Amino acid sequence: MDKIIIHGGGKLKGEVVISGAKNSALPILFATLLTDEPSVIKNVPCLADIDTTVEFLNFIGKKTVKKGNIVKTYASEKYKHIAPYDLVRKMRASVLIMGPLLARLNKVDVSLPGGCTIGARPIDIHLDAFKRLGAEISVEGGYVKTLSENGLKGAVIDLKFPSVGATENILLSAVLAKGRTTIINAAKEPEIEDLANVLNKMGANIVGAGTSKIFIDGVESLHGFIHEVIPDRIEAATYMIAAAITKGDIVLRNVVPNHLKAVSDKLKKSGLSIKENTTSIRAQWIKNLKAQNIKTEVYPGFPTDVQAQFMALMCLLKGHSKIEETIFENRFMHVAELQRFGANITVDCKIANIIGVEKLSGAPVMVSDLRAGSALVLAGLVAEGETVVSRIYHLDRGYEMLEKKLKKLGADIQRRHES
Numbered sequence: 001m002d003k004i005i006i007h008g009g010g011k012l013k014g015e016v017v018i019s020g021a022k023n024s025a026l027p028i029l030f031a032t033l034l035t036d037e038p039s040v041i042k043n044v045p046c047l048a049d050i051d052t053t054v055e056f057l058n059f060i061g062k063k064t065v066k067k068g069n070i071v072k073t074y075a076s077e078k079y080k081h082i083a084p085y086d087l088v089r090k091m092r093a094s095v096l097i098m099g100p101l102l103a104r105l106n107k108v109d110v111s112l113p114g115g116c117t118i119g120a121r122p123i124d125i126h127l128d129a130f131k132r133l134g135a136e137i138s139v140e141g142g143y144v145k146t147l148s149e150n151g152l153k154g155a156v157i158d159l160k161f162p163s164v165g166a167t168e169n170i171l172l173s174a175v176l177a178k179g180r181t182t183i184i185n186a187a188k189e190p191e192i193e194d195l196a197n198v199l200n201k202m203g204a205n206i207v208g209a210g211t212s213k214i215f216i217d218g219v220e221s222l223h224g225f226i227h228e229v230i231p232d233r234i235e236a237a238t239y240m241i242a243a244a245i246t247k248g249d250i251v252l253r254n255v256v257p258n259h260l261k262a263v264s265d266k267l268k269k270s271g272l273s274i275k276e277n278t279t280s281i282r283a284q285w286i287k288n289l290k291a292q293n294i295k296t297e298v299y300p301g302f303p304t305d306v307q308a309q310f311m312a313l314m315c316l317l318k319g320h321s322k323i324e325e326t327i328f329e330n331r332f333m334h335v336a337e338l339q340r341f342g343a344n345i346t347v348d349c350k351i352a353n354i355i356g357v358e359k360l361s362g363a364p365v366m367v368s369d370l371r372a373g374s375a376l377v378l379a380g381l382v383a384e385g386e387t388v389v390s391r392i393y394h395l396d397r398g399y400e401m402l403e404k405k406l407k408k409l410g411a412d413i414q415r416r417h418e419s
């Protein structure tokens with residue numbers, strides 16, 4: 001298993017080009033199942049989760065080829081309706097196969113996605129929504145079996161929580177249902193808007209994506225599309241925090257500053273200079289940063305996917321910072337690892353209290369999940385001495401060319417291949 005070795009201490013300076021958003025590319029790839037025509041998706045990041053999805057689509061019967069940052073899908077063969085454990089277990093987003101296959105085949109059997117280190121992550125909201133659209137659901141032999149013999153029918157679906165994945169699965173199925181579907185309390189994340197834009201390009205009739213009420217008028221069929229995925233706001237936020245933690249000066253290219261408002265506001269409040277242009281942001285350290293409190297919330301609130309990285313920064317901010325995690329029940333796996341750098345953090349249920357320390361010192365650490373991993377890399381960039389980060393396959397799921405981009409900004413970082 002590969003490891004990342006970092007010698008911390010240098011200020012990161014220069015430009016970094018932000019990749020396409022993983023969380024947008026994934027549902028868009030699944031959307032290609034809704035048409036028999038070819039499609040082209042640009043600005044797709046080179047990540048393990050994308051490779052898994054391409055493999056998944058090919059298995060189901062949609063010929064899909066990825067070259068660099070472009071994915072092309074071709075005319076479909078007959079689709080399989082079974083998504084086996086070996087494909088689903090690799091990635092929770094695999095549940096997004098359900099919506100399109102239910103819409104196209106009226107049935108889909110998906111191996112139940114397990115929990116993960118950041119929480120149980122059930123799919124009850126997805127399944128309740130499919131039931132509202134007329135599907136029958138049963139669980140047999142570890143598979144969720146979903147059947148809608150007479151096709152899907154539009155319905156009013158009031159989500160008990162604005163789940164990102166459930167909102168996407170509803171969009172991916174209701175576009176081909178009979179009549180109108182209304183999602184109440186829909187997720188408002190930019191990735192939802194990106195998916196809705198793709199579906200509308202395909203001929204769907206969706207209004208309101210990006211707000212908490214979405215209307216979908218079902219259509220008979222959908223056609224191919226060409227689309228460029230939006231920039232990854234979580235990757236961008238990670239590089240902004242890299243500028244803050246290393247007292248550096250980083251210009252991020254290919255970003256949508258508005259998608260990053262909650263993170264930019266907190267960084268500005270703590271004293272980081274943030275200058276925004278139409279598609280770029282300059283994050284520059286000019287003075288010591290102040291302790292902050294954050295509470296993770298659904299978009300446009302502070303993203304849970306940036307909580308771990310912000311905690312790494314808080315470890316060095318003078319005074320008492322506090323984080324309240326409201327989205328996932330177990331998303332403080334990085335705390336024990338940050339403590340190995342000498343951080344002063346205590347956790348009480350959903351709240352982490354962080355008392356800033358003078359310095360962090362390099363340590364051997366282990367990644368538990370994707371964003372926890374980036375927090376450890378950020379800590380390693382500023383820690384004195386050597387940091388060895390293991391289990392970095394989690395990082396390869398979500399950060400395109402991480403060491404290359406950090407190296408270009410001046411970091412002393414390398415990947416060591418180990419068998």
Ligand code: UD1
Nearest residue numbers: 023093121122123124125126162163164165166305327328
């Ligand atoms: C997506 C993102 C993930 C991000 C999360 C929250 C992708 C591929 N992943 O994940 O990076 O951290 O949004 O912004 O886009 N829940 C239920 N029942 C359900 C569905 C969700 O209880 O049926 C709970 C989850 O356990 C979790 C919370 O709702 O506690 C948020 O989940 P959700 O918004 O669905 O996140 P994902 O789509 O899994």
